[in-house]
Amino acid sequence: MSADARRAELLQAALRVMSREGVAAGTTRAIVAEAGMPLATFHYCFRSRNELLRELITLVTTMERDAAAAAMAETDGETGGPGRDTGPDGDPAPERAGAPAHDHFRETLRQGLRGYIGLLTENPGHELFLFELNHYALRTPELRDLAIEQYRRYYDTATQLLVTAAEVGGMRWTVDLPVLARLVVTLTDGATTTWLADRDTAATLAALDLAADHVAGLATPRQPVSSGYPDGT
Amino acid sequence: MSADARRAELLQAALRVMSREGVAAGTTRAIVAEAGMPLATFHYCFRSRNELLRELITLVTTMERDAAAAAMAETDGETGGPGRDTGPDGDPAPERAGAPAHDHFRETLRQGLRGYIGLLTENPGHELFLFELNHYALRTPELRDLAIEQYRRYYDTATQLLVTAAEVGGMRWTVDLPVLARLVVTLTDGATTTWLADRDTAATLAALDLAADHVAGLATPRQPVSSGYPDGT
DNA sequence: GTCTATATGCAGATAGAC
DNA sequence: GTCTATCTGCATATAGAC
Numbered sequence: 001m002s003a004d005a006r007r008a009e010l011l012q013a014a015l016r017v018m019s020r021e022g023v024a025a026g027t028t029r030a031i032v033a034e035a036g037m038p039l040a041t042f043h044y045c046f047r048s049r050n051e052l053l054r055e056l057i058t059l060v061t062t063m064e065r066d067a068a069a070a071a072m073a074e075t076d077g078e079t080g081g082p083g084r085d086t087g088p089d090g091d092p093a094p095e096r097a098g099a100p101a102h103d104h105f106r107e108t109l110r111q112g113l114r115g116y117i118g119l120l121t122e123n124p125g126h127e128l129f130l131f132e133l134n135h136y137a138l139r140t141p142e143l144r145d146l147a148i149e150q151y152r153r154y155y156d157t158a159t160q161l162l163v164t165a166a167e168v169g170g171m172r173w174t175v176d177l178p179v180l181a182r183l184v185v186t187l188t189d190g191a192t193t194t195w196l197a198d199r200d201t202a203a204t205l206a207a208l209d210l211a212a213d214h215v216a217g218l219a220t221p222r223q224p225v226s227s228g229y230p231d232g233t
Numbered sequence: 234m235s236a237d238a239r240r241a242e243l244l245q246a247a248l249r250v251m252s253r254e255g256v257a258a259g260t261t262r263a264i265v266a267e268a269g270m271p272l273a274t275f276h277y278c279f280r281s282r283n284e285l286l287r288e289l290i291t292l293v294t295t296m297e298r299d300a301a302a303a304a305m306a307e308t309d310g311e312t313g314g315p316g317r318d319t320g321p322d323g324d325p326a327p328e329r330a331g332a333p334a335h336d337h338f339r340e341t342l343r344q345g346l347r348g349y350i351g352l353l354t355e356n357p358g359h360e361l362f363l364f365e366l367n368h369y370a371l372r373t374p375e376l377r378d379l380a381i382e383q384y385r386r387y388y389d390t391a392t393q394l395l396v397t398a399a400e401v402g403g404m405r406w407t408v409d410l411p412v413l414a415r416l417v418v419t420l421t422d423g424a425t426t427t428w429l430a431d432r433d434t435a436a437t438l439a440a441l442d443l444a445a446d447h448v449a450g451l452a453t454p455r456q457p458v459s460s461g462y463p464d465g466t
Numbered sequence: 467g468t469c470t471a472t473a474t475g476c477a478g479a480t481a482g483a484c
Numbered sequence: 485g486t487c488t489a490t491c492t493g494c495a496t497a498t499a500g501a502c
Contacts, residue, residue, distance in 0.1 A: 022372040024257060028478060038487050043479060131426070132368055135361060138429060139255040151430035175443065182427065182440040190423030193364070194415065196371060197384035207416040210408065214447040261496065271469050276497060473498075480491075 007045045009035050011059055014052060019125040023132040050142055057133060057146045061153045064130075068157045071115060072164050075108070099221070105169040106216035112165065113208045116188055121201055127192050151185070158184040171219035180218060187211050240278045242268050244292055247285060252358040256365040283375055290366060290379045294386045297363075301390045304348060305397050308341070332454070338402040339449035345398065346441045349421055354434055360425050384418070391417040404452035413451060420444050 001009075013035035018026035028042045028049055046052040120127050137147035158181040166173055173180060187208065195204045234242075246268035251259035261275045261282055279285040353360050370380035391414040399406055406413060420441065428437045 022368075024369075024372075027476080029476080040480080040487055044485085049478065128368060128371060131364065134426075134430060135255075135365055135368070136257075138361060139257075148431050151427060176439070179436070179439045179443060182436050183443055186423030186427055186440050186444075187419060188423070189426045190419030190421070193367075193422045193426065194384060194419055197367060198381050203412070203415050206409070206412045207419050210412060210416055210451075211419075211444075211447075214444075218443075260494080262494080273469055273471095273498080277467085282496070468502085470501075471499085474496090476495075477493080478491105481489085483488080484486085 003045060006035075006037070006041060007055070010037070010042065010045055010052065011056055014056055015060065015129075018056075018133070019123070019129040023129065023136050050140065053133070053136070053143060054146060057137060057143070057150055060130060060133070061150050065153055065157050067119070068161060071112075072161060075112070075164070075168065101170060101221055102216065105165075105171050105219060106213055108165055108169055109212040109216050110209055112161065113188070113191075113212055114205060117191065117195070117201065117204060117208065120192055120195060124196060124199075128196050131193070131196075154185045155181050158182075158188075166219055166222075169219075170222050172222045173219050175218045180215070184215070236278060239268075239270070239274060240288070243270070243275065243278055243285065244289055247289055248293065248362075251289075251366070252356070252362040254358075256362065256369050283373065286366070286369070286376060287379060290370060290376070290383055293363060293366070294383050298386055298390050300352070301394060304345075305394060308345070308397070308401065334403060334454055335449065338398075338404050338452060339446055341398055341402055342445040342449050343442055345394065346421070346424075346445055347438060350424065350428070350434065350437060350441065353425055353428060357429060357432075361429050364426070364429075387418045388414050391415075391421075399452055399455075402452075403455050405455045406452050408451045413448070417448070 010031060014026055014031045017030050017034045021030075029039060031052075032039050032042050042052075046055075134147050134150055137143035137150070155178070159177060162173065162177065162181055162184065165171075191204050191208055194207075195201065243264060247259055247264045250263050250267045254263070262272060264285075265272050265275050275285075279288075367380050367383055370376035370383070388411070392410060395406065395410065395414055395417065398404075424437050424441055427440075428434065
């Protein structure tokens with residue numbers, strides 16, 4: 001087996017064991033045991049444990065970005081079609097019914113956030129691991145740059161999701177996009193830390209639905225309905 | 234020196250060293266060194282390191298609650314007075330000027346969140362420590378109950394802050410209070426994790442201001458302005 | 467009671483046999 | 485190249501001298 005292949009194996013093993021038992025439990029011994037390799041192999045492939053952690057942060061942030069891209073591609077396909085976002089629960093009766101386009105847009109944002117919470121509840125250890133990893137990196141001078149980079153990618157991902165959501169929904173954001181992207185990351189981060197503590201999915205979704213309604217209100221139809229073009233006025 | 238006094242000293246020492254260098258660096262040796270005590274003293278006062286961590290979680294969550302209560306008392310005193318929340322920055326010209334009471338209420342909420350960010354920027358290690366502690370507790374079966382309790386107290390604190398803010402501002406919340414309290418905790422938690430990573434205070438405040446405007450819009454004057462009492466109609 | 471000295475175990479990292 | 489065996493240091497916890 002090539003050295004590169006074993007590096008990848010060790011990274012996957014580290015990801016598994018640290019998601020399952022925490023970053024602190026991801027010792028070099030635990031990682032090689034998970035990968036079924038002898039201990040000495042570790043230091044063939046990585047100069048140190050921190051070097052593996054550097055690669056691991058890069059790996060997981062890339063994975064997150066790809067997952068978001070995949071989710072986006074899926075959302076694209078649902079436009080105009082029968083869709084699959086007709087959940088049994090939800091709040092089908094909004095207190096003040098706005099334009100249909102706006103309602104649909106709001107629902108899209110809700111579903112996006114709900115989709116993320118679905119990932120979280122499916123694999124809580126993974127999201128907890130991402131926080132542990134980030135916080136460890138923040139405390140470790142030689143890893144600090146990657147902790148910052150990790151969040152820069154989160155903002156990029158949120159920005160792309162927002163842009164795509166607006167395009168697909170025929171909307172235009174009325175607030176500064178970087179600020180909005182940061183708000184979205186703030187909301188998902190906060191929803192994650194709170195859910196991880198009490199595992200109250202219903203409460204988490206209720207709070208996020210409220211936030212999604214707010215965010216939806218920060219967009220306006222790209223082609224305003226009543227103050228428009230030649231035919232209108 | 235009494236045993237209780239030394240327990241308290243050790244807890245304070247643990248708080249200092251773990252805020253400064255992280256939970257993982259808060260070994261029994263580091264704690265007693267910080268407190269200027271011999272190592273063996275530790276196990277006079279605590280059965281184990283995890284027992285100290287149990288007490289520590291209780292201590293810090295109580296401190297947070299007290300800090301919030303103090304902040305609330307301060308806000309009470311500012312009502313109608315000259316106040317001190319006339320910052321040099323801020324956004325004095327809202328795009329759509331609502332009722333004066335509503336504008337003032339919105340400003341109160343903004344200032345509340347800005348106050349929290351002030352605490353965060355003054356002592357970043359402390360807030361990072363709170364996350365590390367919670368996540369360690371989540372990974373440790375014998376501490377898990379306290380991780381849950383920690384967030385229960387956060388919700389209680391947020392609820393009381395919201396109730397007080399509404400009372401002082403003469404407003405009434407139009408949404409479910411537990412949901413709103415959870416949203417506030419979500420926002421502060423998310424603002425904290427993002428700020429800790431990139432230390433971008435301006436971006437954090439911009440995102441929170443946006444959120445504060447939203448939350449302010451979820452309250453209505455307790456005594457509606459135009460459908461009122463004897464003198465009105 | 468108080469602290470020195472130590473028991474026991476596991477961490478990251480390597481030396482050296484094959 | 486590959487893996488066994490080991491080096492070195494620090495962790496929690498405790499025994500036992502004073």
